[in-house]
Structure formats: structure tokens, C-alpha cells
Amino acid sequence: MSRIVRVAAGQLGPISRNHTREQTVKRMIDLMRAAHDRGAQFIVFPELALTTFFPRWYMEDQAEIDRNFEREMPNADTQPLFDEAVRLGMGFYLGYAELTEEDGETRHYNTAILVGPDGKIIGKYRKVHLPGSEELRPALKWQQLEKRYFDYGNLGFPVFKGLGGILGMAICNDRRWPETFRVMGLQGVELVMIGYNSAAHDPNGGEESSELRAFHSNLAAQAGAYQNSTWVVSVAKAGVEDGAGLIGSSVIVNPNGQIVAQADSTEDELLIHDCDLDLCAHGKDNMFNFANHRRIQYYDRITSQVGVEPPE
């Protein structure tokens, strides 16, 4: 048996804060067309794919912050991407900053959507694991202020039927947390899409090199794939953006945790792979047959305790 889906990873090079959304959407349309020319049915774009990675700067002016957010999706800037997807019959994953009203309150989310080949939004995910700090850390040249600019995602880790299988989404830092993959694995996920903007420097003032941070990025995607018997498509915004480096290393990972395609640039770059969703079955039926092997009575701490409780 085989259920082959030809999937593209649409890595983006840097997006300066001087770039317009129109320019950026044009680059995504170019990647989408190139992916379609190579037979891809679906393309995964990065996290916050419409703007520079603005949480690297400390800002107090809410209007300045909000210029990085979308109030509707699609909107006038992104409609051409949706239109092109419909024309080509391509689905896509898009990360963006979402500004919305909930119960009379303004909310800011780091969001990803899954769009079908008919241009309809099949699913939405809002980033649960916001990294960084709420407050300025003066010792750091580059900030990581996602906790300041975003509300925590409030949709959990839903999965969606699509591409003949079960699809899930995560965003950037989520991939470092095995809980992210496991909650989707427990819903039978077969392909997890992840967009990211990961700094090439240590965001916490330590000594992590760009190479080590790319290794961490790959390791997290590979372990999530293997331990949940799922494909993973993990896609970077890469390169030197407004003076700050971002790792590339976009990868497509099979359900054995093996990298089957990997970016070799930090520019706009396409990876294409035929992902056979039926390759998930051997792991799901055997080594990671959760019903047979999980022992939840010993996992209590994972959901009953947030931080570390060391032994006395």
C-alpha cells in the first residue's frame, strides 16, 4: 500500500522590515509555482512568513507592534497567494501574526493555517510554546520577546484530515517539546508541518553556535517523527535578517526519524519529497503502538506539574 503525497518545504531567506507584504507574497508565489512545476501538492512556508522576525526588538508603541499583525486572513496582501493556490490546486501552510478580538478583548497570536487546494482554511493553530521573555533583557544584543507581543495559543494541538491522511501543525519552539508531537501522535498524526525562525546566535546569551542550533532543530524534528511514526516538514526563515542571523536547515524527515531532504542555503529554497503516509504504519502498529505499550499511570508529573520538583 502507499499513500504518496508530494510535499514541498518553501524555505524563505530573510525578510527585511523594509520589505512590503506584496514583495514577500510574490516570493512565496514564486516558490509555490516552482513547487507545482515539480508536481508538489502542498507547500509549507515558515513561521511569521509575512514579516521580519519582529520579536527581536523591544517596542513599547502598540501601533508599531501591530503593524506586524494581520487582522484578517486572507486579506488584500495575501489574497494573491490564496488565488494562486486555487489556480494551481495547491494546499499550503502559512505562519503569520494574528490580531483578533475574542470576548471583547484584543488578542495577538503567533498563528499558522492549513489551507486546502480550494483556498479554504482547513485548520488553524496558535503557538502554545512561546519562548523568550516578556521584559527587555538589557545584556542581550538581540531580544526574544514573543512572550511580550503574543498571547499563548489557546487551541491546543488539533489535527486535521487532509492530503489523504491526518495532518498536524506546530510553530518553531513547539518542536523542541516532545509533548507537542505526542499530543498529535495520540490523534494519529501522519504529517506534522512546522515553520520556524530560529536565531543563529544563542538567544539566551550562552555559547550555542549556529551549527549547534541547527543540530538542535534537526534533532527535535527527527525525534518527534520517530517517536510518533510521522512525517515532519520543518521549514525555516533563514539568513541574515535586518542584521540578525537565522539558522536555515529546513528538513523533511521520514517516520524513521531520517532526514530525507535538507536545505543547503539560507535563501529562498525549495525541498520536494514524496511522502508515503503508509510508511507511518509500521511504527504505529509495532514499536510505537501506543495502546499496547504506553503506561500512563507513571506519566502523572507530565500533566500535574509545570516546573521541576527536585528530590529532597
Added chain:
Amino acid sequence: MSRIVRVAAGQLGPISRNHTREQTVKRMIDLMRAAHDRGAQFIVFPELALTTFFPRWYMEDQAEIDRNFEREMPNADTQPLFDEAVRLGMGFYLGYAELTEEDGETRHYNTAILVGPDGKIIGKYRKVHLPGSEELRPALKWQQLEKRYFDYGNLGFPVFKGLGGILGMAICNDRRWPETFRVMGLQGVELVMIGYNSAAHDPNGGEESSELRAFHSNLAAQAGAYQNSTWVVSVAKAGVEDGAGLIGSSVIVNPNGQIVAQADSTEDELLIHDCDLDLCAHGKDNMFNFANHRRIQYYDRITSQVGVEPPE
């Protein structure tokens, strides 16, 4: 700051069912002495280190099964190992099959103990994630009958103070489950010791090669280390044992998930590394600062559901 512990991985080559415990303990004593000569304070031996990996055979005679189990620890066969440890001032991790009485019932566990340099048992762990099947699978040349011969471990995933830090134990298949590492990570673990016997063939009749299975073994150890900012010492029983292949690939992994020492044989082999427990702090204080970043309200499925519940 640094809290350096010189740790040894004591990989064992095959142990035939014709070998006596006396012969096997002698090999472990040789490894322990060699490790001590190189300044190691602690040595990690494999899972079921006193016998062949007997769950590969289908047996019905309980007396035949029970010959692989220890009724006391230490006992006459293993006392020389404990004595040598005291003489050298070395601690060790030892995996063995434990036969015991609990509430008037005979129990069989796949067990590991942590022994201090004074020869006292500091901690015990009983394997939670028993792989394989309870019943004979006639299509398979080699069985994996741990679910038949062992009771599920009933001690959870405890950690213990030792070597100036916080120590944890797991056994073989446990390492493939991120829950294992996370429950210990939530107790601040800084060094996880794992012994294993992993078949070089696909234990579920699939096409996994020995190389792929060694990759899986490493990947699980590396992800567990990185995602919990802990050292991992993962030690094989290796080589062709009574006709059945076992992967080697014993590794010592740092809290960045990087392999810092790796076996290059499938024989008795020593790996030595100076593990600085303070290298755990950067991850535990920042990227994996659990108190700051975990969002347990979205992890419910991990403890409320055993098997997969696919979307409707």
C-alpha cells in the same frame, strides 16, 4: 562552576546461555578495574547483564525461565562485583532479571540498580515499557517476549541523589519513550543511565536494518538528553549472542544532545567521559526552563489516553 564526574560505559559483548554468571561477573570486574585505572568513579553496565537475552526464546517451563532471574541482590554470584566496587570505591548501574515476592505473589521484573561506592544499593528501577508480545509470534525467527516473562515495573521513574547530582535510570525500550525522560526531567535529573539489549534485526518482522536500529537508539538518547538538559549514558549488550545479533552503539551524550563518546565494537568495550553536571544548567535555566515554558493545560491526552484517538 563545574561538577565533573568521570563516568564509564561498560559495554558487554555477547553472553551465551552456556556462560556461567561467574564468567560474566569476571568480565564486568575486568571492565570496572580498567575504568578505575582510567579514573572513572562510576560504571554503567547493560540491561540483563548477567545472562543472555532470554526473551528471544519461547519457553513454557517456569523453572527454565526462572534460571535467568536473581532471587537476591547481591547474591553469591554477584557478591564479587560488589566487593570489587567497594575495594575500588566505584559506583555502578547493573541490569538484571529480578524474582521477588510482593504481597504473597511471585513477581518477575526487568530491573536496574544504582550501587554506591560503599556497595550499598542507592536506588532501584523496574522497567516500565516492556516491549514485544506475551504470546509466541510464529512468523518471527526470534521472539521478543518480555511481556510474557516480566511484570510491568511498578516503581515509576524515581531519581536519586548521587555523584554530586541527580541521577535517573531507564532500561532499553524505555529510552524510546519521551515520557521516560520527561518524568525524570521534571525531577531535575542530570545524568540518566540506560542499559539495553536491542536486536540487530527488526523485532517486528519489518525491514529495519542494524544501522537504522542503532540510529534509533542514538536518536532516542540524544533527544532525551537535549530536551531535558541532562547527560545520558546508554550502554549495550552487543554482538551475536546465541546466534541472534544485538546492536552495539553504546553512547555518552551531553546535555546538548551531542554524542561525546561512542562504542566502535560489539565486544566488551569501555567508554570514559568527564561529565560536567553543571553543563545541564544552561538548558534547564533557559530553553528548557520548565516552569517558564511548559503549558500543561494542553498536554491532557498524554496522561488521560493510552492509545490513539483519531479525528472523526
